[in-house]
Structure formats: C-alpha cells, structure tokens
Amino acid sequence: MSRNAELFERASRSIPGGVNSPVRAFRSVGGTPRFVTRAQGPYIWDADDRRYIDYVGSWGPAILGHAHPEVVSAVQQAAVHGLSYGAPTEAEVQIAEMLIERLPSLEMVRLVSSGTEATMTAIRLARGATGRNKIIKFEGCYHGHADSLLVKAGSGLLTFGNPTSAGVPPEFVAHTIVIDYNDTEAVRAAFAEHGKDIACVIVEPIAGNMNLVKPAAGFLETLRTECTAHGALLIFDEVMTGFRVGPQGVQGLTGIKPDLTTLAKVIGGGMPIGAFGGRADVMKHIAPLGGVYQAGTLSGNPVAVAAGITTLKLLSAPGFYEHLASQTRKLTDGLTACARAHGIAFSADSVGGMFGIYFADQVPGSLAEVSASNIERFKVFFHAMLDEGVYFAPSAYEAGFVSSTHDDAVIAATLAAADRAFGKLGN
Numbered sequence: 001m002s003r004n005a006e007l008f009e010r011a012s013r014s015i016p017g018g019v020n021s022p023v024r025a026f027r028s029v030g031g032t033p034r035f036v037t038r039a040q041g042p043y044i045w046d047a048d049d050r051r052y053i054d055y056v057g058s059w060g061p062a063i064l065g066h067a068h069p070e071v072v073s074a075v076q077q078a079a080v081h082g083l084s085y086g087a088p089t090e091a092e093v094q095i096a097e098m099l100i101e102r103l104p105s106l107e108m109v110r111l112v113s114s115g116t117e118a119t120m121t122a123i124r125l126a127r128g129a130t131g132r133n134k135i136i137k138f139e140g141c142y143h144g145h146a147d148s149l150l151v152k153a154g155s156g157l158l159t160f161g162n163p164t165s166a167g168v169p170p171e172f173v174a175h176t177i178v179i180d181y182n183d184t185e186a187v188r189a190a191f192a193e194h195g196k197d198i199a200c201v202i203v204e205p206i207a208g209n210m211n212l213v214k215p216a217a218g219f220l221e222t223l224r225t226e227c228t229a230h231g232a233l234l235i236f237d238e239v240m241t242g243f244r245v246g247p248q249g250v251q252g253l254t255g256i257k258p259d260l261t262t263l264a265k266v267i268g269g270g271m272p273i274g275a276f277g278g279r280a281d282v283m284k285h286i287a288p289l290g291g292v293y294q295a296g297t298l299s300g301n302p303v304a305v306a307a308g309i310t311t312l313k314l315l316s317a318p319g320f321y322e323h324l325a326s327q328t329r330k331l332t333d334g335l336t337a338c339a340r341a342h343g344i345a346f347s348a349d350s351v352g353g354m355f356g357i358y359f360a361d362q363v364p365g366s367l368a369e370v371s372a373s374n375i376e377r378f379k380v381f382f383h384a385m386l387d388e389g390v391y392f393a394p395s396a397y398e399a400g401f402v403s404s405t406h407d408d409a410v411i412a413a414t415l416a417a418a419d420r421a422f423g424k425l426g427n
C-alpha cells in the first residue's frame, strides 16, 4: 500500500473525510488524495516521495512558487520575535497602507484570518451600514462557508452536487437572493422588486469556483449601476482574483470600483490571512468606531503579515504580471492545441495567473455550461496527468493557478505529459 493510502486511512479515523477541507478528499475525481510532504517552486512531493508539477498552488496563494526564499526568511525573522501578541504592530499598518496604495477602492482595510471571515464580515458590515437585510449572490460563486452564503454555493459544494449545506436554518438564508451568474436581466428584476431592502451584492468579479468563468460584457457594470441606483453596496470578492489576475485584481482590469473588497490567499503568501476594506464612510461602521462588531485573536498576526508584506513587495517587480500571464497563456494554448491534435473536444481560458480547462468545444460562460461539459472525461484526464506527475485541481469546478516559477521547461514538461494523457482518452 502507498504511504498516501496508509495516511488517508489513518486520517479518516480522526478527521472527517480524512481532510481539513472537503475538496482535498478527491471525492469528485475518485482515488487517493496525495499527502504533501514538501514543496519548492512549481513542485510538490507526496508521501511516496513522488514529485508533481503543481497547478493548485494552495488554491492561489503560491503565486511566487512554493517556499520562496525571501518569504520563508521573512517568516523566520518574524517568528523569532514571537508568534502572536494580540496587540497592534507596525507591520499591520504597513500592509494596510500597501493594500490601500495598490487598490484605489480601498480607503480603509481590516485584516482577518481567512477569506470566509472577510466575506462574512463584509456582509455584516453592508447590512449594518445600510440597515437592510437582503443580499444578492450568484449561483456557482463561492464566498467561504458563512451560513448566509451556503446557498447554491460553488467550489466543494458544487463538487458534491449539493447546492445547499445541511445545518443552515431556512431563516438564515431567507434574505439571500441567488441569481445565475451573468444574468443581467435577473439582477435588474431583483432590484426592481427588492431594491430598497437590498444591503449588498457580493460577486466573484471573475468566477473561479465553478471553474474559471468570466463576467459577460455589461454584467459587472450593471451590478455597479443597480447598486448605486438603489443605495446597495457592491462587494467584489477578490479572495481568489486579488493580486492573481493582475496587480489590482479585477477592479484594476475593469475600472469598476466596488464599495467593499474582500481579499485573502495571495496577500498572505500562504499564511492564514484575509482582509476586507473599501469606502471609509462604510468602514467606519466597524467596531470599535461603529456598531458592526468584528474581532479576531490572530487578526494581523505578525508572522502572517511578514509573509504578506514580502509577497506583495515581490509582486511589484516590473513585468511580474506580464510574465505570469504569458506563462499561463502558454499552458492553456498548448493544452488546447494538444487536445485538438488528438481530436478531443477541449477548451481553456486564462486571466493573469489563473486558468480554466474544460472538456467542451467552447469556453463555458455559466455554471450550466460548465456542468454540461464532459466531467467524466475531466476525471480520466485528471488521473492520467496525476500519473504523469502533474497535479491539477481535483475537481472540474475549480480554477488552476500558475506561479512565477512555472518556467518554459515546466510548461513544456506539462504539455508533454498532456500529450500522453490525451492519447489515453481516445476521441
């Protein structure tokens, strides 16, 4: 038996499903999860000491490649002075100023310890600041596991084909309006009916939890105009896209200014961190200034912040994002060409260092279109690539991630593996 299998059997006796986050259990692709022992640059190694080219990158944070020496050094230097104080530090001010400098819509920002905390708080803040209860979210978007958001969520829930979570009382989601992503008319209709009761719209401005799905022309613009017209707040959940699709996230690519933004993943460089921020007049409702309570023992943790500051500095290198986008496009174009050569219905898309692959002739523009792609064929491809030493996200409903260490040789090795894997699929 492989060490992965042994560890999975042992883990399953003490941890539900053997994992600390459902998507890691490989339930939607089958087989045994790989227990990672170490990682470096574009690579991870499993418990059988097999090396894989990694396109999950911890679901986004590893944008500089795993164990970047300067990030590791910053963590070590912070740790020797203590791991957590529960008191303010200068480093927290520094990273807050860095985030505000980089994202024009951020006038004030508060740090938390995960993306879920960030989105949960942003919604409470929107409700507190507007005095309204209703929220709009989009089917296939995942914003973490806060109760009011686990309604037709994406990511792990979609993977289970279980669009709502057990344990969430109906009352908790009674104010959550769920609309199809990109359905501009439904957004207008919801505001026409509920406009004065809507506190906020929360959206993944480029969706990454139903696989990569881009906003249709006019979709984000409509959210902005409808929110403004009805006094609702627009929340861009950039937990995944922030500093991943470009130096200023989707708001930088589109010029659309949300009222609040949520962040995590990349801003911590792999350490536990999240953040929410935006208009100062809204943020001033947050305790201790205002009546919207939020707190966190490890918020602004000095070790996590040290990793984040160093990461953000390294991302500011001239040409970083141009190179990252170019390498990602080489991957997606190469995979598409290879699939075509094998006569396989396949498409791929990317934005910056984030990509999607689909066993369908066209790039999907909605959750329904992703679901209509050949999910079974994805599962076979996933395992064929795993056998070749390439680690894609273990779900057809997840995006993939490239780091600055995925150089031409790594991309070429991936494409050579894909050629062999596609050959096993038959057409």
Ligand code: KE4
Pocket: 021, 022, 023, 024, 059, 114, 115, 116, 117, 119, 142, 143, 144, 145, 155, 156, 204, 208, 209, 237, 238, 239, 240, 264, 265, 398
């Ligand atoms: P966390 O609580 O997992 O840090 O963040 C929740 C979250 C919020 N918003 C967006 C847009 C997200 O993508 C996420 C988390 N992303 C998933 C990846 N599909 C995390 C992977 C997992 O759940 O294990």
